[in-house]
Amino acid sequence: MNSLRLPVTLLVIVVVGFFVWFxxxxxxxxxxxxQTSTTTVSTTSNSSGQASSPQTTPSPTLDPSSVAQNIVxxxxxxxxxxYSVAITSAGKWTDSYKGSNASSSVxxxxxxxxxTSADPDKDFTGTLVPGVVYVKVSEGTSVLYFSVLDASAxxxxxxxxxxxxxxxxxxxx
Numbered sequence: 001m002n003s004l005r006l007p008v009t010l011l012v013i014v015v016v017g018f019f020v021w022f023x024x025x026x027x028x029x030x031x032x033x034x035q036t037s038t039t040t041v042s043t044t045s046n047s048s049g050q051a052s053s054p055q056t057t058p059s060p061t062l063d064p065s066s067v068a069q070n071i072v073x074x075x076x077x078x079x080x081x082x083y084s085v086a087i088t089s090a091g092k093w094t095d096s097y098k099g100s101n102a103s104s105s106v107x108x109x110x111x112x113x114x115x116t117s118a119d120p121d122k123d124f125t126g127t128l129v130p131g132v133v134y135v136k137v138s139e140g141t142s143v144l145y146f147s148v149l150d151a152s153a154x155x156x157x158x159x160x161x162x163x164x165x166x167x168x169x170x171x172x173x
Contacts, residue, residue: 132148
């Protein structure tokens with residue numbers, strides 16, 4: 001029994017050391033991806049009102065009516081060829097991910113709403129920036145909030161408000 005004491009002690013020290021290293025090596029904040037235009041970063045709290053996180057907003061003001069028109073369509077992710085989004089003018093949002101086979105492919109449909117600081121979403125608890133168009137996506141019990149960075153006839157860029165990461169898409173013809 002005494003012969004196991006040293007290896008077990010060393011294993012415990014290695015495991016504890018790993019967790020301490022992991023905890024200390026984590027980034028303190030999520031950085032916004034590099035963009036060609038000037039951006040403003042502010043903080044918001046998530047939909048449950050908990051910890052604040054970065055929010056990237058575009059410097060040019062987007063017109064809500066043009067965003068509503070341009071956001072409609074089928075969009076292919078520029079970061080992951082397996083991920084796509086279909087958005088209808090009737091307020092339907094469908095996320096699709098093509099896995100390596102039919103059983104690993106996933107599709108989830110929900111609804112979306114556009115809003116601004118002038119006409120805010122009643123459930124949003126973050127800080128709204130004037131001139132920014134926001135998207136609320138509801139899929140099942142999940143509610144996701146995005147700010148629209150770009151919504152043109154061929155490109156769509158959304159910033160996920162909980163984490164600050166940017167989703168970029170091109171329109172599928």
